[in-house]
Amino acid sequence: MKRIAVYPGSFDPVTNGHLDIIKRASGIFDELIVAVFNNPNKTPTFSMEERVALMEKVAGEVPGVRIDAFSGLLNEYAVKKNARNIVRGLRALSDFEKEFQQALMYKKLNPDLEIMFLMTSQDYGFLSSSLVKEIASLGGCIDGLVPEPVKEFLIEFYKNKDQRN
Amino acid sequence: MKRIAVYPGSFDPVTNGHLDIIKRASGIFDELIVAVFNNPNKTPTFSMEERVALMEKVAGEVPGVRIDAFSGLLNEYAVKKNARNIVRGLRALSDFEKEFQQALMYKKLNPDLEIMFLMTSQDYGFLSSSLVKEIASLGGCIDGLVPEPVKEFLIEFYKNKDQRN
Amino acid sequence: MKRIAVYPGSFDPVTNGHLDIIKRASGIFDELIVAVFNNPNKTPTFSMEERVALMEKVAGEVPGVRIDAFSGLLNEYAVKKNARNIVRGLRALSDFEKEFQQALMYKKLNPDLEIMFLMTSQDYGFLSSSLVKEIASLGGCIDGLVPEPVKEFLIEFYKNKDQRN
Amino acid sequence: MKRIAVYPGSFDPVTNGHLDIIKRASGIFDELIVAVFNNPNKTPTFSMEERVALMEKVAGEVPGVRIDAFSGLLNEYAVKKNARNIVRGLRALSDFEKEFQQALMYKKLNPDLEIMFLMTSQDYGFLSSSLVKEIASLGGCIDGLVPEPVKEFLIEFYKNKDQRN
Amino acid sequence: MKRIAVYPGSFDPVTNGHLDIIKRASGIFDELIVAVFNNPNKTPTFSMEERVALMEKVAGEVPGVRIDAFSGLLNEYAVKKNARNIVRGLRALSDFEKEFQQALMYKKLNPDLEIMFLMTSQDYGFLSSSLVKEIASLGGCIDGLVPEPVKEFLIEFYKNKDQRN
Amino acid sequence: MKRIAVYPGSFDPVTNGHLDIIKRASGIFDELIVAVFNNPNKTPTFSMEERVALMEKVAGEVPGVRIDAFSGLLNEYAVKKNARNIVRGLRALSDFEKEFQQALMYKKLNPDLEIMFLMTSQDYGFLSSSLVKEIASLGGCIDGLVPEPVKEFLIEFYKNKDQRN
Numbered sequence: 001m002k003r004i005a006v007y008p009g010s011f012d013p014v015t016n017g018h019l020d021i022i023k024r025a026s027g028i029f030d031e032l033i034v035a036v037f038n039n040p041n042k043t044p045t046f047s048m049e050e051r052v053a054l055m056e057k058v059a060g061e062v063p064g065v066r067i068d069a070f071s072g073l074l075n076e077y078a079v080k081k082n083a084r085n086i087v088r089g090l091r092a093l094s095d096f097e098k099e100f101q102q103a104l105m106y107k108k109l110n111p112d113l114e115i116m117f118l119m120t121s122q123d124y125g126f127l128s129s130s131l132v133k134e135i136a137s138l139g140g141c142i143d144g145l146v147p148e149p150v151k152e153f154l155i156e157f158y159k160n161k162d163q164r165n
Numbered sequence: 166m167k168r169i170a171v172y173p174g175s176f177d178p179v180t181n182g183h184l185d186i187i188k189r190a191s192g193i194f195d196e197l198i199v200a201v202f203n204n205p206n207k208t209p210t211f212s213m214e215e216r217v218a219l220m221e222k223v224a225g226e227v228p229g230v231r232i233d234a235f236s237g238l239l240n241e242y243a244v245k246k247n248a249r250n251i252v253r254g255l256r257a258l259s260d261f262e263k264e265f266q267q268a269l270m271y272k273k274l275n276p277d278l279e280i281m282f283l284m285t286s287q288d289y290g291f292l293s294s295s296l297v298k299e300i301a302s303l304g305g306c307i308d309g310l311v312p313e314p315v316k317e318f319l320i321e322f323y324k325n326k327d328q329r330n
Numbered sequence: 331m332k333r334i335a336v337y338p339g340s341f342d343p344v345t346n347g348h349l350d351i352i353k354r355a356s357g358i359f360d361e362l363i364v365a366v367f368n369n370p371n372k373t374p375t376f377s378m379e380e381r382v383a384l385m386e387k388v389a390g391e392v393p394g395v396r397i398d399a400f401s402g403l404l405n406e407y408a409v410k411k412n413a414r415n416i417v418r419g420l421r422a423l424s425d426f427e428k429e430f431q432q433a434l435m436y437k438k439l440n441p442d443l444e445i446m447f448l449m450t451s452q453d454y455g456f457l458s459s460s461l462v463k464e465i466a467s468l469g470g471c472i473d474g475l476v477p478e479p480v481k482e483f484l485i486e487f488y489k490n491k492d493q494r495n
Numbered sequence: 496m497k498r499i500a501v502y503p504g505s506f507d508p509v510t511n512g513h514l515d516i517i518k519r520a521s522g523i524f525d526e527l528i529v530a531v532f533n534n535p536n537k538t539p540t541f542s543m544e545e546r547v548a549l550m551e552k553v554a555g556e557v558p559g560v561r562i563d564a565f566s567g568l569l570n571e572y573a574v575k576k577n578a579r580n581i582v583r584g585l586r587a588l589s590d591f592e593k594e595f596q597q598a599l600m601y602k603k604l605n606p607d608l609e610i611m612f613l614m615t616s617q618d619y620g621f622l623s624s625s626l627v628k629e630i631a632s633l634g635g636c637i638d639g640l641v642p643e644p645v646k647e648f649l650i651e652f653y654k655n656k657d658q659r660n
Numbered sequence: 661m662k663r664i665a666v667y668p669g670s671f672d673p674v675t676n677g678h679l680d681i682i683k684r685a686s687g688i689f690d691e692l693i694v695a696v697f698n699n700p701n702k703t704p705t706f707s708m709e710e711r712v713a714l715m716e717k718v719a720g721e722v723p724g725v726r727i728d729a730f731s732g733l734l735n736e737y738a739v740k741k742n743a744r745n746i747v748r749g750l751r752a753l754s755d756f757e758k759e760f761q762q763a764l765m766y767k768k769l770n771p772d773l774e775i776m777f778l779m780t781s782q783d784y785g786f787l788s789s790s791l792v793k794e795i796a797s798l799g800g801c802i803d804g805l806v807p808e809p810v811k812e813f814l815i816e817f818y819k820n821k822d823q824r825n
Numbered sequence: 826m827k828r829i830a831v832y833p834g835s836f837d838p839v840t841n842g843h844l845d846i847i848k849r850a851s852g853i854f855d856e857l858i859v860a861v862f863n864n865p866n867k868t869p870t871f872s873m874e875e876r877v878a879l880m881e882k883v884a885g886e887v888p889g890v891r892i893d894a895f896s897g898l899l900n901e902y903a904v905k906k907n908a909r910n911i912v913r914g915l916r917a918l919s920d921f922e923k924e925f926q927q928a929l930m931y932k933k934l935n936p937d938l939e940i941m942f943l944m945t946s947q948d949y950g951f952l953s954s955s956l957v958k959e960i961a962s963l964g965g966c967i968d969g970l971v972p973e974p975v976k977e978f979l980i981e982f983y984k985n986k987d988q989r990n
Contacts, residue, residue: 104291117777126599140568269621282447434786456929470898612942764951
């Protein structure tokens with residue numbers, strides 16, 4: 001039986017921290033579905049299409065990785081994809097409790113699901129999509145924080161935004 | 166002298182976790198006032214009337230419990246009701262610090278008030294009103310998370326919402 | 331029915347933080363049993379007799395308070411005393427998780443028990459018996475940290491200890 | 496070489512907790528620049544002008560303190576001001592992780608910067624600008640929470656707001 | 661290539677929480693080596709032989725699981741066993757930071773190792789080997805906390821200990 | 826007036842994390858006294874002489890740094906040395922609460938003292954003297970965790986210890 005895992009997130013946009021988790025998790029499973037999530041309660045900075053396209057560019061070639069988009073309940077999505085594992089990155093500096101709360105809920109909704117946490121690599125312990133956007137929007141240097149295509153995309157995005165304002 | 170306590174919250178909507186605290190706290194005091202709170206800085210999903218009505222349905226019959234609505238400062242409300250105790254549920258997975266910060270402030274505003282924390286039962290450690298709404302809005306099963314009347318109310322609410330969109 | 335609560339601890343020795351909890355908790359219940367605990371896995375600095383005697387001196391006169399000593403399981407002790415409530419002080423700076431872990435265990439062993447947490451008053455948020463002993467053993471000033479009889483006892487204790495060494 | 500430090504914040508409005516940090520930090524450095532920050536991602540309650548004016552009133556006379564306003568990246572601002580140190584207040588009850596995340600990011604963007612944390616004094620451990628505004632907006636007493644000019648400003652502000660509504 | 665993981669611990673003794681992790685982790689890998697660890701810096705309550713024998717009794721039959729004993733450095737042990745993954749249980753109420761610190765160290769010593777965290781099931785969130793021993797030593801009921809053979813072993817152990825004293 | 830700060834610790838032994846704090850803190854003050862502490866309640870692995878000698882070797886040449894040994898109360902020591910500041914390293918993964926508790930106590934004993942926290946550099950966030958000793962005692966590689974002289978000392982120490990056993 002193929003071992004399939006889902007790595008869900010809004011990836012708004014994907015950072016080097018996400019990419020690190022993708023590379024490491026892909027080695028553990030036969031197939032890793034990176035699932036860009038559409039949260040109806042949040043307004044992302046970038047559209048689902050933009051987020052999926054950036055993810056394709058930076059993680060599309062990682063062996064065993066497939067990019068997908070989904071909305072709705074994560075546990076139902078996982079079942080539909082025959083995935084028995086959910087992968088989440090855990091930062092020493094992240095909201096540990098929120099992760100746990102979500103995981104317990106998914107476990108309750110679907111006891112067969114196994115949620116696994118990988119430690120975010122030390123170099124990216126402070127990194128988050130919103131921090132990257134904050135720096136980029138203020139014209140700061142984001143080298144080493146996001147993959148090259150994301151960097152170019154962000155610079156372009158905030159340049160245009162400034163011109164509109 | 167009658168021992169009166171206030172259990173304040175937005176209860177937007179009341180969950181099984183809240184109900185568990187109500188049942189347990191009501192045994193400690195002669196009277197427990199479940200006070201549905203109108204926070205001027207937040208927009209609740211459900212109206213004050215809806216939240217009070219749901220609370221009446223699920224907790225109105227618990228011995229020693231009275232349902233009320235209030236806005237303004239909690240400490241002034243407590244004094245007006247002759248309540249010397251505030252009850253708060255504390256989840257292992259909740260924002261412990263925020264609870265403490267609020268409690269210290271109320272204590273400073275009114276040193277006679279005694280804020281007591283009851284541990285949320287293990288079964289509801291992951292539960293919050295917003296998680297319940299998130300699941301319900303995505304069509305997920307909320308059995309065991311909220312009392313029956315709340316479940317029916319939520320299903321109806323999100324069915325209507327979908328039809329409007 | 332009389333409302334009885336147990337406030338357990340090693341009280342090695344009792345500090346102003348403990349005393350503050352005792353005074354506040356005694357107002358909530360008809361009877362508060364301050365139960366000096368003999369933990370078989372720890373070696374206290376002071377004997378059970380010394381700890382009980384100090385507690386009698388500083389809290390013996392608080393209305394509704396009774397001092398007792400116990401060993402064994404807290405939940406069985408509480409049942410024997412007809413106490414349905416356990417009171418614990420919670421410091422913003424204390425080991426919150428350890429408290430919760432203990433409380434969940436007692437709740438599992440005896441579901442009828444209700445464990446309540448009172449916030450330690452802000453002035454004593456940093457205070458612990460071991461900190462007090464550390465300062466006293468180094469000859470530091472412990473005014474305001476422990477009640478007067480405890481202060482005298484500690485000064486005497488560490489003076490004698492120095493002379494023996 | 497003059498030792499210059501920056502104490503950044505939105506100060507929306509300045510509280511007694513901020514003022515305490517300012518007084519203590521000013522003693523450590525030759526010059527302390529209190530830098531009122533314009534965060535493009537948040538909408539402050541009070542305008543930059545109001546926040547700077549209040550800060551001038553309450554901290555303008557503290558020896559070695561200079562008030563300034565800035566937008567953009569903190570690390571670039573510090574470099575421009577020849578400041579090698581950033582001062583942040585750290586509350587036992589604050590979002591410790593968020594502070595750390597920000598600090599690590601600034602450290603990465605500019606490794607020469609030294610971020611220092613001062614413990615918020617125990618009396619203000621629960622205090623935040625938003626708590627103060629919440630109390631003031633509900634007509635509660637904010638004596639001892641903010642300096643006198645801020646208190647008057649807030650009372651006036653919420654009185655006018657009520658009349659408009 | 662066979663996917664091998666190591667689940668290390670002192671298992672002093674194995675609890676239902678450990679067993680839950682073993683069963684869930686064994687489904688993720690081709691082989692799970694439950695490695696009873698001999699920590700030279702701690703004195704376990706039970707001998708290595710006793711801890712391995714109990715583990716054999718309760719987990720020896722789980723498909724894909726092999727029991728082993730080891731001392732020395734975990735990362736070197738994992739390499740020797742051709743295991744690229746380390747599994748650790750993470751309790752909401754456990755020492756999260758200590759786990760992370762250990763994991764970061766092993767990652768530094770051996771960057772190829774992948775440390776994965778599984779959430780301890782909600783029912784065992786409060787459980788630890790030392791809590792179980794504390795209850796058992798005081799004659800409390802440990803049904804549901806440890807597997808049957810461990811329960812019998814503990815009861816026998818503390819009966820004998822009492823007779824010796 | 827000369828700005829003097831004390832950086833206290835048991836340094837049992839000094840790690841690269843400590844050294845990083847020393848170098849960074851020395852730039853903030855005119856004089857930094859690295860004070861090796863003799864805690865009467867703990868038994869260090871290495872003698873005071875050994876710990877001071879290692880510190881001299883690795884930090885003795887840092888400009889503005891002076892090495893000293895002390896026992897007794899930190900606040901009294903600081904006063905005697907005319908130091909108004911205490912420096913402590915703060916790891917994202919360290920016992921934050923314990924640091925705060927100690928700091929609040931020293932602040933209470935001596936309100937003029939200013940305790941400042943510097944963030945441990947990201948590379949050393951997982952590092953502690955006891956982790957280093959654990960690895961070294963098991964024959965693991967400690968390159969990059971401690972300065973060269975400490976490494977040689979530890980290797981020698983554990984070689985001799987093994988021969989004695």
